[in-house]
Amino acid sequence: MKNRNLIIKFNQALMTKKTAILTGFVLLKFVLQYVLISPEYDLQRDEYLHLDQANHLAWGYLSVPPVTSWISWIIKGLGNSVFWVKFFPALFGALTIVVVWKAIETLNGTLAALILGATGVLFSVLLRLNTLYQPNSLDVLCWTALYYVLIKYLNSRKTQWLYAGAVVFAIGFLNKYNIAFLLIGFVPALLLTPQRKLLINPHVVGAGLVALLLILPNLLWQYTNQFPVLFHMKELAEKQLVNVDRNAFLKAQLLFFVGSLPVIIAGIYALLVYKPFETYKSFAWAIGLTLGVFLYLKAKDYYAIGLYPIYLSFGSVFVANQLQTGWKRYLLPAIIALPVLFFIPMYQVAFPNKSPDYMVSHRATYQKLGQLRWEDGKDHALPQDYADMLGWRELAAKVDKVYTTLPGNTLVLCDNYGQAGAINFYTKRSVQAVSFNADYLNWFNLDQPYANLIRVKEAENQRDELNETSPYFRTSLAADSITNPFAREQGTTIFLFTGANVDIRQRIKHEIDEVNSQRR
Numbered sequence: 001m002k003n004r005n006l007i008i009k010f011n012q013a014l015m016t017k018k019t020a021i022l023t024g025f026v027l028l029k030f031v032l033q034y035v036l037i038s039p040e041y042d043l044q045r046d047e048y049l050h051l052d053q054a055n056h057l058a059w060g061y062l063s064v065p066p067v068t069s070w071i072s073w074i075i076k077g078l079g080n081s082v083f084w085v086k087f088f089p090a091l092f093g094a095l096t097i098v099v100v101w102k103a104i105e106t107l108n109g110t111l112a113a114l115i116l117g118a119t120g121v122l123f124s125v126l127l128r129l130n131t132l133y134q135p136n137s138l139d140v141l142c143w144t145a146l147y148y149v150l151i152k153y154l155n156s157r158k159t160q161w162l163y164a165g166a167v168v169f170a171i172g173f174l175n176k177y178n179i180a181f182l183l184i185g186f187v188p189a190l191l192l193t194p195q196r197k198l199l200i201n202p203h204v205v206g207a208g209l210v211a212l213l214l215i216l217p218n219l220l221w222q223y224t225n226q227f228p229v230l231f232h233m234k235e236l237a238e239k240q241l242v243n244v245d246r247n248a249f250l251k252a253q254l255l256f257f258v259g260s261l262p263v264i265i266a267g268i269y270a271l272l273v274y275k276p277f278e279t280y281k282s283f284a285w286a287i288g289l290t291l292g293v294f295l296y297l298k299a300k301d302y303y304a305i306g307l308y309p310i311y312l313s314f315g316s317v318f319v320a321n322q323l324q325t326g327w328k329r330y331l332l333p334a335i336i337a338l339p340v341l342f343f344i345p346m347y348q349v350a351f352p353n354k355s356p357d358y359m360v361s362h363r364a365t366y367q368k369l370g371q372l373r374w375e376d377g378k379d380h381a382l383p384q385d386y387a388d389m390l391g392w393r394e395l396a397a398k399v400d401k402v403y404t405t406l407p408g409n410t411l412v413l414c415d416n417y418g419q420a421g422a423i424n425f426y427t428k429r430s431v432q433a434v435s436f437n438a439d440y441l442n443w444f445n446l447d448q449p450y451a452n453l454i455r456v457k458e459a460e461n462q463r464d465e466l467n468e469t470s471p472y473f474r475t476s477l478a479a480d481s482i483t484n485p486f487a488r489e490q491g492t493t494i495f496l497f498t499g500a501n502v503d504i505r506q507r508i509k510h511e512i513d514e515v516n517s518q519r520r
Contacts, residue, residue: 018111022101025118026094032122033090033130036351041389047085047133048392048421049438051075055424060221061439062228063417067175068135080425089137093130096141096309097121103148103313106155108276113320116336120260120312123339125305128350135176136302142172142179143306147283150186151310154195154279162207170214177229178303185290189282252301253291257308259339260315264308267315274318287311352386356486359386382486388418391487395419395494396426398480399454402496403429408451411504414440415458419492423456436515444512446505452498454479459491466495472507474499 043051053061054072061069071088078084100117109117130137146168153161172179190196198204222229257264271277271284287307294304323332347353349369359366359382366372371383380387403410412433414420420433420440433456434440453473457465470476479496482489 018114021111021115022098022118025097025101025122029094029097029122029130030090032127033086033093036127036347036353037086037131038353038355040355041352041386042392042422043082043085043425044132044385044389045392045416045418045421048425049417049440050133050135051080051085052421052424052443053439056439056443058221059217060225060228062441063438064135065174065176065218067138067171071138085133086131089130089133092137092141093126096126096144099141099144099148100309100313103144103151103310104316106148106151107313107317109313109317110320110324112332112336113316116263116320116332117312117316119336119339120257120263120316121309123259123343124308125256125302127343129302129305131351136305139172139176139178140306140309142168142175143182144309146172146179146182147310151280151313154198154282157198159201159203162201162203163210166207166211167214170211173211173215174218179306181290181293181303182306184293186282186286189285189289192285193282195279195282246295246298249295249299249301253304256302256305257312257339259342260312262338263315263319263335264311265315266319267311267313267317270314270318277314277318280314283311283314352389356382356386356390359383360486384488387486387488391482391484391489391492392418392422393426394484394487395456395482395489395492396423396431398482398494399423399431399433399456400427400429402454402479402494403431406452406454406496406498409448410452410454411450411508412454412456414456415461415492419456419489436511441512441515444508446508449500449503449505451500452496453500453504455495455497457493457495458489459493462493462495465493469495469497472500472502472504473497474501 049063050068051072053064053069054076057066057069057073059066075084075088097118100121101114104114104117126137126140129140146165149161149165149168152158153165169179169183172182187199190199254261268284268287271281290307291304319335320332323329323335349365349371354362363372363381366383367379372379372381374380374384374387382390399412403412412420412423412431414423414433414435415437417435417438417440420435420437423431423433432445434444453469455465455469466476466478476495476497479494481491481493484490
């Protein structure tokens with residue numbers, strides 16, 4: 001009885017210690033996500049579009065499924081501040097650490113294994129991914145959570161985990177369709193192992209029906225709107241994926257969790273030969289099959305990021321168990337420290353935590369790393385992603401200034417969704433900018449005529465704007481422009497047209513119909 005009490009006290013103390021350590025990792029995650037972005041930067045163009053979806057709630061969008069809009073609605077309710085915009089991707093990253101931690105516990109990992117896995121997830125590509133408010137952070141969390149649910153089901157055979165998996169898959173699907181590739185890779189992998197008999201369970205069909213029911217509103221939205229996702233995929237394949245280099249894709253996979261690469265490789269090896277992991281052998285085939293599908297489709301490299309956190313769980317348990325005794329136990333601290341050591345130089349160059357002036361003064365370093373090369377094939381002053389986080393406040397302030405001088409209804413029409421979203425996010429004058437680009441195509445308010453037009457044009461598209469649009473208005477002029485020398489939108493011009501002599505809504509409707517016809 002005395003020994004039993006001692007064991008209970010020891011376990012309680014261990015659980016308290018584990019909880020404290022996990023809490024420390026979660027807090028450190030939040031701190032890092034906020035300090036890795038310099039306040040000199042604005043949000044990134046995609047973030048503005050996602051935030052504006054809160055004002056147009058629907059079961060689907062041309063750009064993404066609906067979950068992002070729901071989160072944006074919450075952010076709006078909390079005040080729409082940058083703090084909350086950055087909070088949610090950081091939260092999803094922190095929860096990814098928690099899920100990996102729980103997976104290691106399910107696999108009977110030691111405290112050392114838990115620390116190894118949490119360190120690997122924390123100091124990885126997720127630090128970069130979780131700086132941006134995009135569907136990608138929740139996508140990685142949903143991949144990790146669904147793999148975790150599969151581990152729990154294979155471990156316990158309890159059908160409740162199948163239904164939990166259905167819910168996780170539905171959330172992931174309604175966030176980003178990318179999670180479908182998890183099942184595309186895992187189901188064939190399961191068929192290659194004795195665990196294939198689990199698919200005969202009628203609850204698999206039941207869970208599938210639950211998932212279908214949950215995602216059905218989005219599927220109906222896609223059907224009603226003539227499946228814009230198919231157009232989006234076709235456009236993506238023709239304009240972006242066609243340029244994907246498969247060798248570059250594979251190289252990127254090695255860099256995403258570079259500090260934990262030995263642990264991930266060890267985890268895949270263990271799934272094939274380690275007796276305690278025999279039940280989970282399908283995971284070994286799943287990673288190969290999923291990567292194979294991505295390679296065949298020439299997917300973007302970051303689509304596969306969600307694959308790796310769960311393999312850190314397997315690898316951490318295996319490595320920690322193998323390095324418990326003898327001289328090998330001295331290797332474990334070094335392996336735990338490896339992701340941290342890789343992070344130290346990355347901190348200097350891989351995050352927007354340095355001012356534009358600093359980057360320009362250290363141009364040689366960034367150029368040597370290839371970070372100044374944009375998609376146009378040319379080197380610029382800043383990395384493209386960072387240049388895409390500048391100039392937006394300036395644009396919104398200048399549009400507001402022009403807008404306040406105008407009598408009557410004014411339409412603010414932009415070239416791209418970044419411009420429209422940024423204006424709507426930063427405006428102090430309740431401006432509601434629109435565009436023929438992305439989801440803004442469906443957000444025009446044509447219930448009333450417009451007397452004036454503020455036209456925001458990209459630098460390369462503005463040459464003939466005055467000649468083409470002036471005939472429809474009494475006065476026209478180039479009112480202002482983005483002057484930030486480091487902004488990707490530098491030179492974007494704000495044209496002002498006043499006193500419409502025609503009903504410009506007819507021309508707007510024609511443009512909308514034309515864009516829609518191209519998407520069919």
